[in-house]
Structures are given as structure tokens and as C-alpha cells.
Amino acid sequence: MYMAHRIELDPNNVQATYLARAAGTARFAYNWALAEWKRQCEACKIDPTLPKPNEAALRRQLNAIKAEMFPWMLEVTKNAPQMAIQQLGCAFKNFFEGRARYPTCRRKGRDDRFTLTNDQFRVKDKRIRIPKLGWLRMCESLRFEGKIVSASIARSAGRWFASIVVDTSASSLPLTEIQGAVGVDLGVTRLATLSTGETFVGPKALRSLLSRVKRLARSLSRKVKGSRNYVKAKSKLARLLARIADIRRDGLHKLTTFITRRFHIIGIEDLNVKGMLGNHCLARSIADMAFGELRRQLEYKAAWRGGQVVVVDRWYPSSKTCSCCGHRLDMLNLQVRQWGCPTCGALHDRDVNAAINLRNMAVSSTVTACGGEGAGLAFEAHGETSPGEAGIQQQS
Numbered sequence: 001m002y003m004a005h006r007i008e009l010d011p012n013n014v015q016a017t018y019l020a021r022a023a024g025t026a027r028f029a030y031n032w033a034l035a036e037w038k039r040q041c042e043a044c045k046i047d048p049t050l051p052k053p054n055e056a057a058l059r060r061q062l063n064a065i066k067a068e069m070f071p072w073m074l075e076v077t078k079n080a081p082q083m084a085i086q087q088l089g090c091a092f093k094n095f096f097e098g099r100a101r102y103p104t105c106r107r108k109g110r111d112d113r114f115t116l117t118n119d120q121f122r123v124k125d126k127r128i129r130i131p132k133l134g135w136l137r138m139c140e141s142l143r144f145e146g147k148i149v150s151a152s153i154a155r156s157a158g159r160w161f162a163s164i165v166v167d168t169s170a171s172s173l174p175l176t177e178i179q180g181a182v183g184v185d186l187g188v189t190r191l192a193t194l195s196t197g198e199t200f201v202g203p204k205a206l207r208s209l210l211s212r213v214k215r216l217a218r219s220l221s222r223k224v225k226g227s228r229n230y231v232k233a234k235s236k237l238a239r240l241l242a243r244i245a246d247i248r249r250d251g252l253h254k255l256t257t258f259i260t261r262r263f264h265i266i267g268i269e270d271l272n273v274k275g276m277l278g279n280h281c282l283a284r285s286i287a288d289m290a291f292g293e294l295r296r297q298l299e300y301k302a303a304w305r306g307g308q309v310v311v312v313d314r315w316y317p318s319s320k321t322c323s324c325c326g327h328r329l330d331m332l333n334l335q336v337r338q339w340g341c342p343t344c345g346a347l348h349d350r351d352v353n354a355a356i357n358l359r360n361m362a363v364s365s366t367v368t369a370c371g372g373e374g375a376g377l378a379f380e381a382h383g384e385t386s387p388g389e390a391g392i393q394q395q396s
């Protein structure tokens with residue numbers, strides 16, 4: 001299993017210059033190869049005997065000319081241009097197989113990154129060794145054990161990070177503690193409510209920092225584009241947005257780790273996040289809570305620990321059904337937080353009741369699945385992902 005650890009780097013000025021130059025080389029190579037790809041494609045249409053463009057040939061082509069035409073490329077690791085062209089090949093593959101749009105140019109300031117293969121760097125304690133640069137300090141040491149696969153170095157809001165991918169065996173993580181089931185109700189006012197009654201408010205980072213985002217965005221809009229003050233204001237805003245993203249990611253990781261550590265079967269609702277985002281009142285809260293990301297993390301972390309996430313159909317009325325007797329209300333307003341069951345008299349907290357229903361659905365669906373019967377309203381979501389397909393799970 002592939003796991004990535006994203007570690008902040010602590011370069012001095014000379015090292016930061018090197019990193020920026022390597023990222024620039026990668027960007028140049030990517031854009032060069034993209035232009036060359038288009039040109040060869042056109043040539044192919046006119047003369048079908050010519051070979052179709054491919055990334056391996058483009059890498060050889062660049063290698064043959066770079067010493068003469070782009071001698072500055074030799075000042076940084078050879079991985080920078082090579083891996084960029086390989087990534088272009090992946091981008092085209094994704095495009096041809098309908099998973100992505102046609103590749104576009106990399107831009108300075110947005111795509112400042114380059115990738116190293118495992119034979120080109122070494123990690124020791126809190127240091128990483130990069131070719132033609134030497135040892136570079138990292139802010140923490142690598143958390144995972146196993147074979148190192150690759151590293152991506154990227155700049156985000158003025159800070160440099162190394163995302164180091166390690167091939168760990170699944171058994172290196174302890175299995176879930178209680179092999180029990182839990183239902184997780186995702187909400188707007190509360191991030192998550194468990195069927196055990198525990199609630200998570202969630203960091204809601206964006207809302208509390210939103211006024212600052214607004215102020216900085218306004219101040220940026222008043223600056224003359226391209227001026228020094230514009231650049232300053234822009235980087236200030238970028239740093240704030242990066243901080244919000246960090247707080248949000250931290251909160252989500254803590255929650256999903258907490259749940260997957262304790263429970264074996266996890267029932268969640270299949271929320272139609274895109275549909276809900278159309279509703280503007282809820283939109284900001286929901287986007288802030290990052291439901292999709294929460295589900296993704298639950299799925300892959302459950303898979304790490306031998307657990308299982310059961311996604312319950314979004315039409316299943318988890319809020320309106322009494323978890324004691326199964327009575328189903330005709331309607332339940334969004335504002336109603338508590339309700340009493342008219343049949344059995346049980347008093348329900350809206351979210352806890354929904355979570356209990358989700359847990360029951362998850363348990364019954366795994367039982368019926370084992371019995372060979374139809375899984376009913378729920379289907380099982382395997383969190384297993386292959387690194388090439390869904391990307392590498394990021395831990396930071």
C-alpha cells in the first residue's frame with residue numbers, strides 16, 4: 001500500500017533558489033513537451049506514416065537536445081524535466097480514457113513542483129538529499145516505514161513541501177480496536193454525529209476567517225495589478241487561504257482517524273454533495289465541511305485497518321425513521337432537532353437517530369451480503385485504491 005507523508009521543508013536562500021529553479025525546469029519541460037506533442041499530432045494527421053507522439057520518445061528527444069539548447073537544465077536534477085514529461089504522458093492517458101480534460105500548460109506560481117524518483121534522493125532523520133543540492137532540512141522526520149517510492153517537491157503559498165510516497169504493508173497499522181459498527185450522520189450544524197451519541201462540531205475554519213479573507217480580497221482588488229503592493233497583498237491572501245485549508249484538513253484527518261481506529265463497520269449516507277451545493281444557504285457550510293473529502297478519508301483509512309465503509313442510499317429516510325420501532329414520519333423539517341415517535345413514544349435527537357439508522361443499515365447490509373442475498377439499499381464501498389488510479393492518499 002502506498003502512503004504519502006507531506007513534510008514542510010526548511011530551505012535556506014540558496015536552497016530555495018534551487019528548488020524554484022528545479023520547479024521552473026520541470027514546468028518548462030512539461031510545456032515544451034506539450035507543444036511538441038501537439039505539433040507531432042498535427043504532423044501525424046498530414047502524414048500517417050509518422051509515429052504518434054508518446055512521452056518516452058519525447059523524453060529521449062529532450063535528452064538529445066538539452067545540453068546544447070537548454071544547458072541550464074543540467075544545473076538541477078535530471079528528474080525535474082524527465083518526470084514532468086512522464087506526468088504529461090499520464091495527463092494524456094487520463095484525457096484519452098475520458099477521466100480528465102485536455103492537458104494545459106503549467107503556470108508559474110501555480111504549478112511550482114517537481115518529482116524525484118527513489119534512486120535520486122535519500123531521507124535521513126530530518127533531512128532529505130537532493131541531487132546537485134545536497135542535504136536539505138525538513139521540519140519533521142518521515143513517519144512511515146517501508147520502501148520509499150518517490151517524492152514530489154512543491155511550493156504552496158510561499159512554503160516548500162516534500163510529499164514522500166512510501167510503500168508500506170497494510171499490516172503495519174493496528175487493526176480497529178472495537179470490532180463494532182457505527183453510523184455517522186454528516187450534518188451542516190455539526191460536522192458529524194455518531195450513533196454512540198458523540199458529536200463533532202468540526203473546525204469550520206472558513207467561517208471564522210472569512211471576514212479576513214473578504215478584507216484581504218478587497219484590498220487586493222484595489223491594488224494596481226503587477227505592482228509590488230499587488231504581489232504583497234496576493235501572497236498575504238494566499239497564505240491565509242493555505243492556513244484555512246490546513247486547519248480544515250487537520251480537523252478532517254483527526255475525525256476520520258478517530259472513527260476508523262475504533263469501528264470496524266462504518267455506515268454513512270451517500271450525500272449528493274453537488275446537488276446540495278446548489279442550495280446557496282447551505283452551500284458555504286457544506287463546502288467548508290468538505291463532505292466528499294471526509295468520505296474519501298473514511299474509505300481509505302478503513303481499508304488500511306481492515307474495516308469497511310457502507311454507503312447507504314441517499315433516498316433512505318435516515319432522519320425520519322424511528323430507530324426503535326421503525327415508524328416512518330411523513331415529513332420532518334430541517335429545523336426540527338428533536339422529535340418524539342408517535343408509535344413507541346421514544347424521544348429522538350435528530351442526528352443521533354439518523355446515525356443509529358445508518359449503523360443498522362450498515363450492519364444488516366453486511367450480513368445480507370455475507371448471506372448471498374441482495375444488499376438492499378446499501379452498497380459496500382471499498383476504500384482500496386491503486387496508486388495510479390485514484391492518486392495517492394495524502395497524510396499530513
Ligand SMILES: [Zn+2]
Nearest residue numbers: 322325341344
Ligand atoms: Zn418508534
